[in-house]
Amino acid sequence: xxxxxxxxxxxxxxxxxxxxxxxxxxxxxxxxxxxxxxxxxxxxxxxxxxxxxxxxxxxxxxxxxxxxxxxxxxxxxxxxxxxxxxxxxxxxxxxxxxxxxxxxxxxxxxxxxxxxxxxxxxxxxxxxxxxxxxxxxxxxxxxxxxxxxxxxxxxxxxxxxxxxxxxxxxxxxxxxxxxxxxxxxxxxxxxxxxxxxxxxxxxxxxxxxxxxxxxxxxxxxxxxxxxxxxxxxxxxxxxxxxxxxxxxxxxxxxxxxxxxxxxxxxxxxxxxxxxxxxxxxxxxxxxxxxxxxxxxxxxxxxxxxxxxxxxxxxxxxxxxxxxxxxxxxxxxxxxxxxxxxxxxxxxxxxxxxxxxxxxxxxxxxx
Amino acid sequence: xxxxxxxxxxxxxxxxxxxxxxxxxxxxxxxxxxxxxxxxxxxxxxxxxxxxxxxxxxxxxxxxxxxxxxxxxxxxxxxxxxxxxxxxxxxxxxxxxxxxxxxxxxxxxxxxxxxxxxxxxxxxxxxxxxxxxxxxxxxxxxxxxxxxxxxxxxxxxxxxxxxxxxxxxxxxxxxxxxxxxxxxxxxxxxxxxxxxxxxxxxxxxxxxxxxxxxxxxxxxxxxxxxxxxxxxxxxxxxxxxxxxxxxxxxxxxxxxxxxxxxxxxxxxxxxxxxxxxxxxxxxxxxxxxxxxxxxxxxxxxxxxxxxxxxxxxxxxxxxxxxxxxxxxxxxxxxxxxxxxxxxxxxxxxxxxxxxxxxxxxxxxxx
Numbered sequence: 001x002x003x004x005x006x007x008x009x010x011x012x013x014x015x016x017x018x019x020x021x022x023x024x025x026x027x028x029x030x031x032x033x034x035x036x037x038x039x040x041x042x043x044x045x046x047x048x049x050x051x052x053x054x055x056x057x058x059x060x061x062x063x064x065x066x067x068x069x070x071x072x073x074x075x076x077x078x079x080x081x082x083x084x085x086x087x088x089x090x091x092x093x094x095x096x097x098x099x100x101x102x103x104x105x106x107x108x109x110x111x112x113x114x115x116x117x118x119x120x121x122x123x124x125x126x127x128x129x130x131x132x133x134x135x136x137x138x139x140x141x142x143x144x145x146x147x148x149x150x151x152x153x154x155x156x157x158x159x160x161x162x163x164x165x166x167x168x169x170x171x172x173x174x175x176x177x178x179x180x181x182x183x184x185x186x187x188x189x190x191x192x193x194x195x196x197x198x199x200x201x202x203x204x205x206x207x208x209x210x211x212x213x214x215x216x217x218x219x220x221x222x223x224x225x226x227x228x229x230x231x232x233x234x235x236x237x238x239x240x241x242x243x244x245x246x247x248x249x250x251x252x253x254x255x256x257x258x259x260x261x262x263x264x265x266x267x268x269x270x271x272x273x274x275x276x277x278x279x280x281x282x283x284x285x286x287x288x289x290x291x292x293x294x295x296x297x298x299x300x301x302x303x304x305x306x307x308x309x310x311x312x313x314x315x316x317x318x319x320x321x322x323x324x325x326x327x328x329x330x331x332x333x334x335x336x337x338x339x340x341x342x343x344x345x346x347x348x349x350x351x352x353x354x355x356x357x358x359x360x361x362x363x364x365x366x
Numbered sequence: 367x368x369x370x371x372x373x374x375x376x377x378x379x380x381x382x383x384x385x386x387x388x389x390x391x392x393x394x395x396x397x398x399x400x401x402x403x404x405x406x407x408x409x410x411x412x413x414x415x416x417x418x419x420x421x422x423x424x425x426x427x428x429x430x431x432x433x434x435x436x437x438x439x440x441x442x443x444x445x446x447x448x449x450x451x452x453x454x455x456x457x458x459x460x461x462x463x464x465x466x467x468x469x470x471x472x473x474x475x476x477x478x479x480x481x482x483x484x485x486x487x488x489x490x491x492x493x494x495x496x497x498x499x500x501x502x503x504x505x506x507x508x509x510x511x512x513x514x515x516x517x518x519x520x521x522x523x524x525x526x527x528x529x530x531x532x533x534x535x536x537x538x539x540x541x542x543x544x545x546x547x548x549x550x551x552x553x554x555x556x557x558x559x560x561x562x563x564x565x566x567x568x569x570x571x572x573x574x575x576x577x578x579x580x581x582x583x584x585x586x587x588x589x590x591x592x593x594x595x596x597x598x599x600x601x602x603x604x605x606x607x608x609x610x611x612x613x614x615x616x617x618x619x620x621x622x623x624x625x626x627x628x629x630x631x632x633x634x635x636x637x638x639x640x641x642x643x644x645x646x647x648x649x650x651x652x653x654x655x656x657x658x659x660x661x662x663x664x665x666x667x668x669x670x671x672x673x674x675x676x677x678x679x680x681x682x683x684x685x686x687x688x689x690x691x692x693x694x695x696x697x698x699x700x701x702x703x704x705x706x707x708x709x710x711x712x713x714x715x716x717x718x719x720x721x722x723x724x725x726x727x728x729x730x731x732x
Contacts, residue, residue: 025569043656044569047700068677090461095454095490098461124461173546180539186556203391203410290409311434334413 001034004125007083008033010074010101013092015299016129021061022052024227029070031077040073042066071097075104083120090124098122127304127315134296134304135322140228141346144297144324147225148344148355150182151232154221155358162236164213164366168193172206175221184223188231188301192220199235199338202291202330213239213366216249216337218330222301229301231326232356233342239366248331248339251283253360255329256341259293259307263327263345263352266318269294270310276329277309285331294326297344323347324355367400370491373449374399376440376467379458381665382495387427388418390593395436397443406439408432437463441470449486456490464488493670493681500662500670501688506594507712510663510690513591514710514721516548517598520587521724528602530579530732534559538572541587550589554597554667558586565601565704568657568696579605579732582615582703584696588667595667597692598722599708605732614697614705617649619726621695622707625659625673629693629711629718632684635660636676642695643675651697660692663710689713690721 001009011017011030017039018024020032025045031038039061041049046065053061066073078086086105088098102122109119136144154175161174172191179187194204196215204218211217215238222231241249259276273293280289292308295301307325310316319325323346330340341360345352367375377383377396383405384390386398391411397404405427407415412431419427432439444452452471454464468488476483502510520541527540538557545553560570562581570584577583581604588597607615625642639659646655658674661667673691676682685691689712696706707726711718 024571047567048569088461090465093461095456095459095461095464096492099456099490124465126462173543176546177539177543180542186553190552201413203414 001032001087001128004087004123004128005085006087006123006125007085008078008081009087009125009128010078011089011129012097013089013129015303016089016092016133018227018299019129019133022056023049025049029074031074033081033083037061038064038077040064040066040070040077042070069100071100071104075101075108078105078120079108084118085123086120087123087125087128089128090126130304133298135320136298136324137322140298141322141324143226143228144230144344144346145355147184147223147228147230149357150184150225151179151221151223151230152357154178154182155232155234155356158219158234158236158362159364162211162217162219162238162364164211164238166211168195168198168206168209168211168217171211171217171219175219179221179223182223184225186224188222188224188229192218194218194338196337200332200334200336202332202338202340211238214242216241216245216339218338218340220340220342227299229297229299230344230355231297231301231342232344232358233328233340234358234360234362235339235341237361237363239364241363242336244333244336245339247283248285248333248336249361251280251285252329252331252339252341255279255289256327256343256360259327259329260343260345260352260354263319263347264350265320265347268310268316268318269305269307270316272319272327273308276327280329280331285333288331288333289329290332291330294328296323296325298324319347321347321349367398367453367494370453370489370494371451372453372489372491373451374444374447375453375491375494377455377495378463379455379495381669382455382458382499384593384665385495385499388422389415391415395440397440399447399449403427404430404443406430406432406436406443408436435466437466437470441467441474444471444486445474450484451489452486453489453491453494455494456492496670499664501686502664502690503688506664507688507690509592509594510596510710510712511721513550513589513594513596515723516550516591517545517587517589517596518723520544520548521598521600521722524585524600524602524728525730528577528583528585528604528730530577530604532577534561534564534572534575534577534583537577537583537585541585545587545589548589550591552590554588554590554595558584560584560704562703563700566698566700566702568698568704568706577604580608582607582611582705584704584706586706586708593665595663595665596710596721597663597667597708598710598724599694599706600724600726600728601705601707603727603729605730607729608702610699610702611705613649614651614699614702615727617646617651618695618697618705618707621645621655622693622709622726625693625695626709626711626718626720629685629713630716631686631713634676634682634684635671635673636682638685638693639674642693646695646697651699654697654699655695656698657696660694662689662691664690685713687713687715
């Protein structure tokens with residue numbers, strides 16, 4: 001905020017609101033001043049927000065109640081606090097809400113304008129809170145470690161879920177039930193169970209298709225544990241793979257290990273992606289790997305860093321200790337099948353810890 | 367689009383993209399022209415989108431692949447099709463994406479500007495697709511009917527989930543498992559199981575608290591069935607209620623029935639809300655009912671109409687046959703408890719059909 005010369009930052013992205021205040025409702029806005037913080041909530045969350053504020057140690061949070069619209073209350077706080085340069089989160093604020101806030105601010109400005117009454121301005125900002133969130137603190141690391149440990153325990157049982165004749169959809173239900181039983185509050189995303197030809201679609205949805213011997217099944221699942229997301233993929237082979245499939249498995253496992261092997265402070269995410277991509281290209285599978293190598297994990301299932309090919313204008317800052325992200329190379333060949341192997345890693349002072357702990361390849365005899 | 371004199375509408379809200387094209391991926395943009403439709407997707411969804419377009423009858427959809435960013439491809443389509451007045455969905459487009467599109471359009475404009483090369487403009491629009499979605503067609507009604515039927519079957523079994531000594535969290539898991547077994551692809555929102563003092567919070571989350579005799583437990587749950595969302599709440603009383611609680615149950619049931627009783631074509635949503643509110647006010651519970659009476663159901667769990675107090679500037683258009691929404695009055699009194707009773711209704715030519723079919727009050731002997 002200092003670097004952007006802001007008097008206030010209006011935080012509308014809910015994971016950022018939660019990060020800053022601990023508030024985890026489905027609606028709420030945080031107005032952050034250099035030394036104060038206002039949490040604007042509606043009737044539904046007023047009691048919860050006040051209890052949260054009361055129990056807080058350290059920096060105080062003042063709770064403000066919405067009467068009619070969020071924008072009105074936010075603007076009245078900004079006026080009361082005489083904020084002039086007001087940052088908004090451009091990636092998360094809609095054009096409608098931006099216009100509503102700008103309109104409410106303008107409506108309060110003196111008319112005609114007076115030079116001794118400067119008019120407040122809304123300043124689009126990018127990644128102010130995200131850049132702080134990207135490095136996890138000790139408490140967050142412990143939560144993510146525990147979550148990954150619990151998810152890995154399910155991954156080690158995958159062979160029992162995947163048997164010939166079962167429906168993809170039923171396997172997905174089993175995985176989600178297992179996550180709930182393991183203490184996850186909900187799946188972090190729609191579980192993927194993609195068998196046979198469906199495995200060649202990186203983001204297939206579970207269907208009524210029955211698993212068959214000889215085929216791969218990609219299982220990509222993750223859960224939210226105490227607010228934090230973890231994510232894991234294994235590809236289970238039912239019976240012996242074809243020679244073409246075996247080459248996919250070997251190449252993807254090698255790519256997963258190569259990418260994990262280069263993770264250490266100072267390396268750019270694009271270089272981690274390049275390590276996985278180079279392996280797959282060596283195997284003639286460059287075109288079969290059409291997505292990025294990974295994404296950050298935390299209060300959101302997809303957050304920074306973006307571990308993918310460098311694209312001008314997108315962040316690619318060197319990784320630092322405390323960052324947590326996935327490594328999930330894959331190869332998808334229509335007519336052959338698809339394989340993806342995904343782990344979650346924590347950057348440490350020397351390299352990285354792999355938080356997920358399950359065999360990278362699972363072949364079930366049938 | 368004609369009324370807004372648009373050459374094109376850039377549809378970025380995913381439920382709207384699905385509504386217009388049938389595409390249900392987690393990323394994608396639809397560029398809608400008066401007589402054509404472009405679906406812009408990235409690598410992950412290219413095959414699925416092309417198959418969808420190939421299988422379509424009627425209006426054709428052209429699939430466009432993202433190379434670097436969505437905005438670039440969208441703008442190149444708009445340029446190629448010589449669109450000048452380009453609508454965007456202001457409620458759903460972020461300030462960042464708006465600026466990226468505006469920048470890409472400006473970069474392609476001739477410089478210096480020439481009067482015979484008009485510069486394209488982005489026009490913020492509101493509710494263009496939503497206003498169409500609000501009235502369900504026959505196929506959508508059938509899906510919602512079937513979804514509500516399946517959800518009601520679970521509601522009729524609530525007494526078996528709610529027993530003294532069980533944890534709120536475990537009851538929530540049971541409800542979500544029951545929804546999956548009933549054919550729902552996922553919960554439509556985080557299931558609420560709020561017992562005893564927690565029931566006084568309209569949006570409580572399941573905790574480790576154990577259910578106790580004498581107390582109410584609010585159970586608010588819903589699922590996504592073939593893409594469509596349904597939503598149901600019952601409050602289960604374990605053992606005899608106190609006199610104060612009994613009054614809450616009676617008032618809320620009366621409010622639920624009163625609101626359902628006034629639903630018919632031509633009535634404003636605010637009048638439906640007023641019918642529920644009047645009953646609760648008569649019982650001295652006006653202040654205990656702090657949320658709206660209901661919300662539309664469809665591809666989203668919260669969509670139009672908004673059934674709540676009239677607020678200047680928010681839509682309150684008379685309801686029409688084919689609209690589907692919830693009726694969910696509640697009363698929340700700290701120290702006493704909370705009660706909410708929620709049904710889903712379909713507006714018909716004469717009045718409404720209640721799609722949910724389960725006893726409104728459930729008292730379990732203990």
